[in-house]
Amino acid sequence: MSEPQPISESPLVTVSGLRKQYGDFTAVDGIDLDVPPGQVFGVLGPNGAGKTTTMRMITGLIEPTSGTITIDGFDLEDDTVDAKKITGFIPDRPYVYEKLTAFEYLRFIGGLYHMRRAETADRIDELLTLFELREFSSSLIESFSHGMKQRLVFAGAMLPEPRLLVIDEPMVGLDPKGHHLVKRLFRQLVEQQEMSILLSTHTLEVAEEVCDQIVIINHGRIVARGTLGQLQLESGETDGNLEKVFLRLTKQSEEERHRDVARRFGDEPGEQAS
Numbered sequence: 001m002s003e004p005q006p007i008s009e010s011p012l013v014t015v016s017g018l019r020k021q022y023g024d025f026t027a028v029d030g031i032d033l034d035v036p037p038g039q040v041f042g043v044l045g046p047n048g049a050g051k052t053t054t055m056r057m058i059t060g061l062i063e064p065t066s067g068t069i070t071i072d073g074f075d076l077e078d079d080t081v082d083a084k085k086i087t088g089f090i091p092d093r094p095y096v097y098e099k100l101t102a103f104e105y106l107r108f109i110g111g112l113y114h115m116r117r118a119e120t121a122d123r124i125d126e127l128l129t130l131f132e133l134r135e136f137s138s139s140l141i142e143s144f145s146h147g148m149k150q151r152l153v154f155a156g157a158m159l160p161e162p163r164l165l166v167i168d169e170p171m172v173g174l175d176p177k178g179h180h181l182v183k184r185l186f187r188q189l190v191e192q193q194e195m196s197i198l199l200s201t202h203t204l205e206v207a208e209e210v211c212d213q214i215v216i217i218n219h220g221r222i223v224a225r226g227t228l229g230q231l232q233l234e235s236g237e238t239d240g241n242l243e244k245v246f247l248r249l250t251k252q253s254e255e256e257r258h259r260d261v262a263r264r265f266g267d268e269p270g271e272q273a274s
């Protein structure tokens with residue numbers, strides 16, 4: 001994990017009291033987050049913790065039940081288009097139009113962002129080269145492997161040069177070379193272009209290698225946040241890698257949750273054993 005940059009500017013993303021309710025079930029239960037510019041910010045958590053739901057709310061794909069999200073000063077609810085214009089999203093599965101060629105797909109994305117055609121063509125060429133897809137520029141996407149589609153989605157998300165990239169499980173479907181490319185790219189984007197990257201992942205060595213800060217979510221709540229060093233201290237695993245730290249912190253949060261439930265039921269009149 002790299003050393004965090006000094007935080008001199010206001011956060012690029014501010015999430016406050018974010019909640020998502022599905023009927024009686026609370027998927028996200030009051031999350032507060034500040035994502036500084038120029039940092040890779042990791043969101044970790046066990047299956048079903050609420051990571052994807054949180055990421056999708058931040059990209060405006062699903063509406064929160066309550067809470068606010070601000071991106072570069074734009075309130076996602078009131079200034080939706082302005083907030084979305086500067087946000088790129090890479091979901092865990094590559095949703096692409098199979099009957100388009102790689103070039104057509106990227107030009108279509110450029111059109112959505114009102115990019116000029118000439119400017120788009122140069123940028124598309126640059127991105128297809130970066131993601132090693134240039135020789136497949138005129139091939140239909142339906143002929144691509146999963147990893148190639150995922151790389152194309154990366155290119156599409158980066159095309160309009162967003163200030164914020166939100167990435168759900170970046171490594172799914174990528175081969176080791178793709179892993180290496182993407183990890184190097186993340187660091188370049190935040191260090192050279194002052195972008196912010198918010199990524200959720202189960203691949204802890206990736207988080208350990210590229211994230212400046214990490215939050216751990218469990219049962220829709222943040223149970224720990226900080227740099228790897230801070231999380232090591234908090235977990236008591238001062239020499240541990242992120243996997244050890246993660247397992248310890250999620251176990252602690254489960255134990256606290258069980259104690260909470262026991263306390264609540266124990267406090268209920270009539271619930272105590274007679």
Ligand code: ATP
Pocket residue numbers: 022025027045046047048049050051052053054
């Ligand atoms: P994973 O690591 O397994 O991808 P996650 O942390 O991304 O998990 P979410 O996909 O955010 O978790 O889901 C959080 C909880 O919300 C889960 O219990 C899930 O079943 C529930 N959930 C998500 N979407 C819906 C929905 N549309 N309707 C009802 N429940 C939902």
